[in-house]
Amino acid sequence: xxxxxxxxxxxxxxxxxxxxxxxxxxxxxxxxxxxxxxxxxxxxxxxxxxxxxxxxxxxxxxxxxxxxxxxxxxxxxxxxxxxxxxxxxxxxxxxxxxxxxxxxxxxxxxxxxxxxxxxxxxxxxxxxxxxxx
Numbered sequence: 551x552x553x554x555x556x557x558x559x560x561x562x563x564x565x566x567x568x569x570x571x572x573x574x575x576x577x578x579x580x581x582x583x584x585x586x587x588x589x590x591x592x593x594x595x596x597x598x599x600x601x602x603x604x605x606x607x608x609x610x611x612x613x614x615x616x617x618x619x620x621x622x623x624x625x626x627x628x629x630x631x632x633x634x635x636x637x638x639x640x641x642x643x644x645x646x647x648x649x650x651x652x653x654x655x656x657x658x659x660x661x662x663x664x665x666x667x668x669x670x671x672x673x674x675x676x677x678x679x680x681x682x683x
Contacts, residue, residue, distance in 0.1 A: 582653075583644030590657060590677050593617060593639075597659055597673040607667025610635055619659060623667060632670075635661045643679055651681035 600613045614621040614637045621637030636658065643655030656678050662671030 579645035586644040586655065586677075589641075590675065593619075593657060593659060594675040597661070597675055601659075601661045601669050601673040603669055603671065605669040607663070610661065610663065610667060610669060614659070617659075619657070621659075623663060633663045633665060633667075635663050635667070635669075643677070646679040646682065650679045654680045656680060 596613070596617065601610060611621075614635070617637075617639070619637035619639045621635055623633055623635050625633050637660075639657040639659075641655055641657060642653050644653070646653045646655070658676045658678070659673060660676075661669050661673040664670050
């Protein structure tokens with residue numbers, strides 16, 4: 551009977567410790583996810599304010615530089631041809647969804663530009679986790 555009492559005590563302790571660990575992990579994930587969402591919102595808001603149609607090449611470059619986002623201008627092949635300024639920030643997000651190996655994330659900022667580097671389309675900000683199935 552004593553053995554059964556110890557088994558129950560140990561099982562209860564494992565459940566309590568496991569639940570506590572899970573709760574702490576969820577709290578930290580909630581905090582990190584909130585911080586990641588604020589970064590994305592800030593970059594998105596700045597992109598829509600600073601990369602308006604008509605923004606010149608120097609100001610486009612300044613936007614990416616101020617946000618520490620490496621970027622390049624690439625040509626893309628659509629019916630009308632054209633160019634796109636693409637910047638990708640490699641960072642750590644909140645807590646990646648199930649199926650992702652790490653919390654590594656990318657924040658992509660894209661803006662269509664003409665041959666002179668002047669913005670001709672609304673910017674797009676996309677976030678994604680890497681290492682996911």
